[in-house]
Amino acid sequence: MFTASGGLALIAALALASLITTAAVLAQVPPPDGLAREIIGPYEITVTARPLLPTEGLGAPRIIVGVTAFPSGDPVTDAEIVIAMDRPDGTFAGQAPLIQSPVDPQFYEARVTLDEPGSWNWTVGIASPLGEESVNGFIQVRAGPSSGSIGTFFWLTMLGALALLAFLAWRSLRPKRQRE
Numbered sequence: 507m508f509t510a511s512g513g514l515a516l517i518a519a520l521a522l523a524s525l526i527t528t529a530a531v532l533a534q535v536p537p538p539d540g541l542a543r544e545i546i547g548p549y550e551i552t553v554t555a556r557p558l559l560p561t562e563g564l565g566a567p568r569i570i571v572g573v574t575a576f577p578s579g580d581p582v583t584d585a586e587i588v589i590a591m592d593r594p595d596g597t598f599a600g601q602a603p604l605i606q607s608p609v610d611p612q613f614y615e616a617r618v619t620l621d622e623p624g625s626w627n628w629t630v631g632i633a634s635p636l637g638e639e640s641v642n643g644f645i646q647v648r649a650g651p652s653s654g655s656i657g658t659f660f661w662l663t664m665l666g667a668l669a670l671l672a673f674l675a676w677r678s679l680r681p682k683r684q685r686e
Contacts, residue, residue, distance in 0.1 A: 522662060532546075543645040548636040550576045555629075563647045566617040570578030571604055571630055574612055585634040589616060594624025594647075604630075623649040 507541070540554030552572040560567040569589055575581040578669040604614035621627055626647060631640045 524668055527564070527646045529654075541645055542641055544577050544641050546641060547639040548576055549582065549632060549639055550574045551630070551632065551639075551641050553630055553641065555645055556648075559646060559648060566619045567616055568615050569604065569630075570613055570626075572613050573632060573634075575636060582632075582634050582636065583611040585614065585632050587614045587633075588631045589618065590629045590631070591618060591620075592627040592641050594626060596624060598647070620645070620647045623647050645675075 509619045520614060534544075538553055540558070542551070542553040544551050550573075554570050556570065571603055573585050573587070574580060575582055585606075587604040588601055589604060591599040593599045602616045604616045607613040607615060624647060625644045627642065629640055629642050629646050632638065
């Protein structure tokens with residue numbers, strides 16, 4: 507016979523299994539490299555994103571641009587940097603200035619909204635006393651989880667666990683009948 511405490515342990519195990527399953531499906535494993543690394547004109551430019559493989563609907567990724575003078579490797583701390591984005595269908599999505607990092611001044615960053623899956627093209631424009639240059643690339647956005655798959659599974663599991671707990675509590679609390 508199940509007890510209320512045994513039912514609670516079962517519910518906790520089911521909830522933990524649901525959370526682990528959901529986390530495994532949503533896990534993002536970024537590729538080893540960033541989005542771009544180029545030497546162009548007087549600059550060495552690195553472009554990356556956090557996360558590198560963003561998922562639609564799960565927040566705005568940070569675009570991070572590192573700029574050093576080439577060939578000296580000195581940080582370029584007085585640059586103005588802008589990123590322009592095109593949607594997967596080729597329409598212009600907008601542009602945003604990148605703000606210099608207060609922690610490491612050779613890095614500049616901005617958050618961008620990538621609201622549909624597919625390959626988004628970007629152009630990063632850099633201007634400083636060393637000159638003006640731009641670098642192009644793309645970022646792949648994965649389709650977000652639909653509530654029909656992960657969400658439904660999670661909530662049905664939680665509902666089933668709650669019903670089981672209620673049944674076990676009712677069964678353990680009702681008066682026991684004695685056989686005659």
